[in-house]
Amino acid sequence: MTKFRAKLTFILILLIGCSMLIAGVFMAKVLEDSHIEALQDNMERELKVILATGEWNRVGTDSELITYYTIQAKRIKASTEARLTFIRADGRVLGDSDQNPEQMDNHLNRPEIAAAASSGVGYTTRYSDTLKEKMLYAAIPVKIGEQTTGFLRIAMSLSQVDQSIRSLWYFLITGLAILFIIAGIVSYRIAKGITRPIEKMTRVAKQITNMNYKSRVPSYSNDEVGQLGQAINHMSESLQQQMERIQENERRLQGVMENMVSGIMMIDREERIMLLNPSAEYILGFSAQELLGKKYNEAKQQYEFTKLIQECIETREPIRDEMIFYYPAERILEINLNPIAHEDEEWSGVLIVLHDITAVRRLERMRSEFVANVSHELKTPIAAVKGFAETLLAGALNDKETAVSFLQIIFDESERLNRLIGDILELSKIESKRIPMQFSPVYLPEFLEKSLSVLRKEAEKKHIELSMHVDDDIYIEADEDRLRQILINLLSNGISYTQDGGKVRVRVEPLDMNADGDYERLRIIVSDTGIGIPKKDLPRIFERFYRVDKARSRSSGGTGLGLSIVKHLVELHKGTIRVDSEVGMGTKFTIELPVIH
Numbered sequence: 001m002t003k004f005r006a007k008l009t010f011i012l013i014l015l016i017g018c019s020m021l022i023a024g025v026f027m028a029k030v031l032e033d034s035h036i037e038a039l040q041d042n043m044e045r046e047l048k049v050i051l052a053t054g055e056w057n058r059v060g061t062d063s064e065l066i067t068y069y070t071i072q073a074k075r076i077k078a079s080t081e082a083r084l085t086f087i088r089a090d091g092r093v094l095g096d097s098d099q100n101p102e103q104m105d106n107h108l109n110r111p112e113i114a115a116a117a118s119s120g121v122g123y124t125t126r127y128s129d130t131l132k133e134k135m136l137y138a139a140i141p142v143k144i145g146e147q148t149t150g151f152l153r154i155a156m157s158l159s160q161v162d163q164s165i166r167s168l169w170y171f172l173i174t175g176l177a178i179l180f181i182i183a184g185i186v187s188y189r190i191a192k193g194i195t196r197p198i199e200k201m202t203r204v205a206k207q208i209t210n211m212n213y214k215s216r217v218p219s220y221s222n223d224e225v226g227q228l229g230q231a232i233n234h235m236s237e238s239l240q241q242q243m244e245r246i247q248e249n250e251r252r253l254q255g256v257m258e259n260m261v262s263g264i265m266m267i268d269r270e271e272r273i274m275l276l277n278p279s280a281e282y283i284l285g286f287s288a289q290e291l292l293g294k295k296y297n298e299a300k301q302q303y304e305f306t307k308l309i310q311e312c313i314e315t316r317e318p319i320r321d322e323m324i325f326y327y328p329a330e331r332i333l334e335i336n337l338n339p340i341a342h343e344d345e346e347w348s349g350v351l352i353v354l355h356d357i358t359a360v361r362r363l364e365r366m367r368s369e370f371v372a373n374v375s376h377e378l379k380t381p382i383a384a385v386k387g388f389a390e391t392l393l394a395g396a397l398n399d400k401e402t403a404v405s406f407l408q409i410i411f412d413e414s415e416r417l418n419r420l421i422g423d424i425l426e427l428s429k430i431e432s433k434r435i436p437m438q439f440s441p442v443y444l445p446e447f448l449e450k451s452l453s454v455l456r457k458e459a460e461k462k463h464i465e466l467s468m469h470v471d472d473d474i475y476i477e478a479d480e481d482r483l484r485q486i487l488i489n490l491l492s493n494g495i496s497y498t499q500d501g502g503k504v505r506v507r508v509e510p511l512d513m514n515a516d517g518d519y520e521r522l523r524i525i526v527s528d529t530g531i532g533i534p535k536k537d538l539p540r541i542f543e544r545f546y547r548v549d550k551a552r553s554r555s556s557g558g559t560g561l562g563l564s565i566v567k568h569l570v571e572l573h574k575g576t577i578r579v580d581s582e583v584g585m586g587t588k589f590t591i592e593l594p595v596i597h
């Protein structure tokens with residue numbers, strides 16, 4: 001039971017008890033009074049009967065009279081059971097049913113006698129010294145004509161009255177006790193009725209404090225308490241909605257943070273790291289666990305980076321910088337630092353955004369290197385053309401034989417230049433993905449036959465055996481022109497880098513074949529028995545302009561772009577290419593392509 005309920009019950013019991021007590025006292029008083037009044041009436045009537053039926057004006061000596069009146073009084077007492085006293089007009093007691101009149105003092109001053117003398121009847125309630133109990137006295141005058149000759153007084157013990165008042169009290173107390181218990185139960189129930197909803201509301205409020213927003217107060221009534229309950233429910237509902245909205249926002253923000261490519265790091269007013277998204281963890285090579293809560297200058301970060309944060313904190317200005325990081329791997333990072341300012345406060349931290357621009361910078365470097373390479377590659381044939389043309393102009397034209405050989409060189413070099421420019425254009429087209437792929441089913445046996453026939457003449461010149469091995473029913477979905485470009489590039493390399501009498505082969509194998517003879521991938525292998533590629537050069541041969549042996553490549557008319565074009569075309573087909581080679585034994589290019597696009 002709660003304090004409030006106990007208090008309420010106590011107050012209710014007190015109220016009910018007090019009102020019952022007051023009512024009881026009042027009732028007892030009224031009862032006593034009416035009892036006494038009835039008794040007085042009775043006594044007056046009795047006195048009048050006694051007065052009327054007896055002889056109260058006798059004449060004689062005092063002792064005669066005393067004897068007479070005493071006998072009278074005793075006789076009457078025998079039938080009325082009430083003490084009777086006869087008092088002469090001067091106050092002397094002449095007869096008494098219970099006492100010897102000789103020993104009794106003058107009664108003229110007794111209040112009942114005085115009242116009887118003045119108003120015809122007198123009553124008193126008093127404690128009788130003679131009888132040692134509370135008595136009710138009633139007196140009337142005895143008259144002859146207008147002359148008062150004496151007084152008749154009757155006295156009754158009030159013990160009976162007291163007795164009935166006592167039993168009244170007894171009933172009252174018993175009733176009161178029962179009523180008290182009932183009042184207690186009723187009070188408790190009433191208090192419970194009032195406090196239960198309040199207790200429930202308190203519970204709900206506590207649950208809300210503990211973030212249980214689903215808790216509701218059951219509806220009780222439409223009174224103030226009920227309305228309070230409804231208000232609490234509304235509050236709880238609104239809190240729940242707001243919390244859900246906040247959580248939803250938080251989830252969204254979390255999602256953004258977690259899926260962002262850029263690294264995000266936040267430093268609060270106390271210069272502690274308070275936020276680190278997964279990208280930032282990855283870029284910086286530290287887990288959030290290691291860094292969160294640490295001061296930015298205590299986290300083991302690159303010195304320049306720490307300096308940059310410090311600068312931003314000191315100047316409160318946005319800073320942008322690029323920096324090379326060496327841990328966990330060498331990277332170029334773009335760092336953006338922004339002081340965070342809220343409306344109400346001037347400054348609350350620094351937001352750091354990290355971009356890994358290593359790839360961008362590498363690409364830029366490659367581009368500029370490519371331009372340098374292209375210029376260099378173009379310069380050589382142009383220098384040759386220019387040089388031989390100059391020599392011819394200077395007079396070599398007169399020597400016909402030399403002139404023809406020079407012109408042949410000029411022709412070859414311009415051819416080379418043409419090829420080079422063609423390859424460069426092709427490569428840039430493929431790289432920029434300007435031309436969309438045109439996939440169509442390609443029947444490989446026929447396709448290979450055609451591709452080989454293009455190179456057959458060249459192979460025959462070097463007595464190289466050109467052969468193919470492919471099953472009858474092999475199809476692939478591919479961009480036919482580009483697939484041909486791949487094959488011709490590889491085969492012509494094979495022919496170029498193989499000595500006279502060697503062999504160049506193409507072989508096609510279906511991969512991941514199932515029971516029905518369907519296959520998901522194809523492997524195309526172009527192998528030769530040529531000079532091979534040294535191990536150290538293998539990782540680089542797909543780079544632009546990379547050649548193992550410049551002189552040799554030149555003599556074979558190579559541009560150094562063939563393999564990088566092949567690699568790009570294979571990737572456009574979502575395939576892979578790899579090379580295996582051994583110097584002096586031969587080279588093997590393996591391409592794997594998906595069959596369906």
Ligand code: ADP
Nearest residue numbers: 493494497547548553558559560561562563587
């Ligand atoms: P190139 O026009 O010089 O042939 P590629 O890009 O086609 O340029 O090839 C790059 C280099 O790889 C060649 O210069 C050559 O050194 C080497 N190479 C390519 N194919 C073969 C092969 N089948 N056998 C030996 N070396 C090869």
